[in-house]
Amino acid sequence: MLPLDAVFMTIDRAAAGASSDVSVRAAADREARACRLLLPEMFDAHQAPELLVAVLHDAEAPDKSRLVGAAGIAPSYGPRRGSAFVHVTPSFRRRGVGRALIEAAVATCRGRSIVLHALRPVPEESQAAQFLAACGFEPVDRIVHFEVDGLPFYADMLAVRQRLESHRRIPPNARILRLSDADPDAVADLVCRSIETSRAYVRSRFRPDCANPYDMRNSVVLTVDGEVRGALIYNWSGGAPVIEVRAVDPSLRGSWANALMLEEATRNAKEGGALRFRFFASDKLKETLSLARRANAEQIRIELQYARPVK
Numbered sequence: 087m088l089p090l091d092a093v094f095m096t097i098d099r100a101a102a103g104a105s106s107d108v109s110v111r112a113a114a115d116r117e118a119r120a121c122r123l124l125l126p127e128m129f130d131a132h133q134a135p136e137l138l139v140a141v142l143h144d145a146e147a148p149d150k151s152r153l154v155g156a157a158g159i160a161p162s163y164g165p166r167r168g169s170a171f172v173h174v175t176p177s178f179r180r181r182g183v184g185r186a187l188i189e190a191a192v193a194t195c196r197g198r199s200i201v202l203h204a205l206r207p208v209p210e211e212s213q214a215a216q217f218l219a220a221c222g223f224e225p226v227d228r229i230v231h232f233e234v235d236g237l238p239f240y241a242d243m244l245a246v247r248q249r250l251e252s253h254r255r256i257p258p259n260a261r262i263l264r265l266s267d268a269d270p271d272a273v274a275d276l277v278c279r280s281i282e283t284s285r286a287y288v289r290s291r292f293r294p295d296c297a298n299p300y301d302m303r304n305s306v307v308l309t310v311d312g313e314v315r316g317a318l319i320y321n322w323s324g325g326a327p328v329i330e331v332r333a334v335d336p337s338l339r340g341s342w343a344n345a346l347m348l349e350e351a352t353r354n355a356k357e358g359g360a361l362r363f364r365f366f367a368s369d370k371l372k373e374t375l376s377l378a379r380r381a382n383a384e385q386i387r388i389e390l391q392y393a394r395p396v397k
């Protein structure tokens with residue numbers, strides 16, 4: 087942890103004003119509320135992020151220091167991996183404040199994390215992507231977002247399920263539950279074993295008061311003999327369901343499990359009024375890419391996940 091009064095660097099004195107100085111240090115408790123306003127993404131996860139602030143000091147009026155940027159660091163993306171988000175107030179951008187916050191975040195993670203991820207993937211070619219690249223981050227994953235027409239998509243899922251049923255491929259001890267009826271800890275554990283995320287973050291999305299809650303009623307969980315073995319979880323964005331998690335126990339991958347969950351979850355969404363479906367996947371996930379090809383899905387955007395080694 088950084089000492090509260092650590093001043094990492096002085097940033098572009100001339101630009102900020104002759105008698106001004108910007109320093110980066112760990113946030114004091116009284117600054118947490120301002121950080122929350124600057125970094126709402128960090129607080130979505132309902133995990134307490136470590137906070138750094140960039141503060142503008144006025145040598146002539148020391149009591150008038152102003153917060154001009156903040157960074158949050160959370161322990162996501164698995165063991166020994168941190169994730170960070172930086173926000174600089176618009177009138178203080180392009181003066182090195184963001185870079186100083188990133189360097190301070192990396193320094194904070196030294197000795198306990200080997201990699202610092204950007205909190206979320208960012209659109210290719212975006213200003214955030216350019217900033218991260220300039221600060222020594224490299225793209226480690228490419229996320230492709232798709233959108234597809236609801237009715238033909240569902241009809242295809244139904245046909246696959248009916249074929250599996252007619253060949254008696256779905257075992258009688260398999261059950262589909264609504265996410266709201268499943269054991270939340272067992273679901274969070276399965277999701278964390280399948281994708282790089284933290285248990286706390288997944289659990290936070292179960293809460294209806296979070297910024298982007300999972301659809302607890304219509305997302306589905308697969309159990310076999312009562313054990314959670316799969317989950318297909320979506321949330322709604324812009325009036326369309328966005329399939330966010332498809333997690334299947336390794337022993338059931340490439341079998342009936344995924345098809346069964348897809349049919350049930352898309353039926354629920356269709357009955358909930360969905361006309362279009364969205365889903366996304368890393369371009370390393372060949373199975374989702376072939377689902378997209380098969381469903382004639384439209385590629386709507388590409389995002390890059392950036393990370394930087396902590397040395």
Ligand SMILES: CC(C)(COP(=O)(O)OP(=O)(O)OC[C@H]1O[C@@H](n2cnc3c(N)ncnc32)[C@H](O)[C@@H]1OP(=O)(O)O)[C@@H](O)C(=O)NCCC(=O)NCCS
Nearest residue numbers: 171172173174179180181182183184185213214216217220
């Ligand atoms: C991205 C953000 C944090 C950058 O803060 P900043 O203080 O302006 O960044 P810096 O001045 O330290 O910039 C460092 C380098 O990043 C790159 N960069 C920063 N902003 C950029 C922009 N808008 N377009 C292109 N490159 C940019 C430049 O290479 C810059 O170096 P230079 O000014 O010498 O050319 C700020 O614009 C912001 O708060 N945006 C909204 C939140 C966000 O997108 N966060 C990023 C995800 S972690």
